[in-house]
Amino acid sequence: MKRKRVRVIKRILGLYLPLAAFLFFALFPFYWMAISSFKTNPELYNLRMNRLVIKTPTLEQYRELFEKTEILKWLFNSFFVSFMTAIISMVLGILAGYAIARLNFPGAKGFGVATFITYLVPTTLLFIPLAKVVQSLGLSNSIWSLIVTYPTFLIPFCTWMLIAYFKSIPRSIEECAMVDGCTRLRALIQIVLPMAIPGIIFSGMFSFTLSWNEFVYALTFISSTANKTISVAVPTTLIRGDAYFWGELMAASLVGSVPVALFYSFFMDYFISGMTAGALKGV
Amino acid sequence: MTSSAAQDRDAVRVWLRRFVKPEALTGYFMISPALFLILVLLAYPFGLAVSISLTDRILGVPGKFLGLTNFLKLLQDPLFLETARNSLVYTVSTVSLKLLLGLILAQLLNQEFRYRNVVRGLILLPWIVPTSLSVLTWLWMFDSLFSVINYMLLGLGIISRKINWLGDTFWAMVSVVIVNTWRGLPFFAVSILAGLMTIPDALYEAAEIDGARWHRKYWHVTLPLLQPIIAVVVLFSTIWTFADFQIVYILTHGGPINATQIFSTMAYDVAMVAGRIGEGAAISLFLFPILLIVIVCMLRYLRRE
Structure with missing residues (x-):
């Protein structure tokens, strides 16, 4: 009887209490965001x-x-940019990742290391010259400036992630198919891709989130209110001078956060397995 | 003589053939779109950054070549030196806090309890939600008049006077460190958790048979096995935190009196607000040596694996 009570107390002190503290720290800002709105x-x-x-x-x-605000336009901009960049990065990442993981050619390994290095390059290192590149491409102040530049940090991530996934699929399966007369492209589309779906979904949704959350490029390249993405529009246009309308700001923050949170709750299992299987095996 | 020339030619041909055999051509074809994009939008801008940083370019005017003047001037500028020190304080304190708390949280999340997956998902939220929006909430929580943190701390009797979170040079740094830790902790916890899950139970059982208590098990079994993951996570976080922008930009704008100014916010102010592009590019490039160190350490780890 007494030993049981000791065990319960131990479990409360050693698990539930600290866990509750961490949950409070993690979630209180969202609670505050919601009730303020x-x-x-x-x-x-x-x-x-x-x-x-x-x-x-x-x-x-x-x-x-x-x-009174253009919030629907900002949400649309964010959706459009994130969707387009996720698709572009996934397709290019699949091509490059497959080539590095499977094909034998001089420079494959070097390119793999190079993608890893570019993944480490922070956006704040290059935003100043990129603003000039965007300008010379005639894309200043257009959401296309983001669709063109976001893949630079998404492709390295997708490629690196997918290399790990492709490597975990046994080579013999596609070799069998190719012996039976299947071309490499068909082997890739019909055999390898279906087996790599968890990795592809994970890198796609992660790319979507990274684009949705990106701040520095969107802040630098886009100046007119109607073309902003939600993550930049809310902190820059809803704060008028020194006036903070906190209720409206918190409502906008919640509206901008809910899509990614929902997205994650649907794909939670993919996320955990991707995080544990691919991400860390990759690095 | 002639035969050795022929041999050389053969060797060259064999060497060349490696690049043109069908498999290699397919490979180059498949990586070319990604390579093209990375060269045009990453390698070229990097070259551009270096060349801009060597000029006194201001917005709209090409500027003239100065050599290393921008860099040398920055190294003597007290504001820049303070910025460098702030960046270091910001990075070292948040990375060590995230690591310490991450180790504890991962240990908790690795235990068996009800709704474990739900809890793991909730813990991830701060990392998933757009940082600029969640930081706005923190800005509201740190408000000089209406701070809910002060309201709770006063109510619980932990403090007796309101803390001026963002208006005081010391507390402003504390604030940005808290928020960065809040946002980055899930990445540490979940990565370390993934590492914990790969440690076989047999190792702990063996240690138990040898009579090891929990702290010795942790020190001699868990930590050594977690070491590669810890190294990678710390390296990632170091470069991200050094280059971090949004938290400081939204919470304090580098203030009060530059107490929280870090590399990226100073570069933005100098280049985009004041229009001194050359100098701004030079400030950004100070991130490069740190990036280089991280890359070298990372590659060394990769090779060892």
């Missing part, structure tokens, strides 16, 4: 009330947001 302005700035709960929930902030 459903409060009325007087309640938001009333210091005498209990500030951790909502007394009179309202959708006022969301109405303001959708009626």
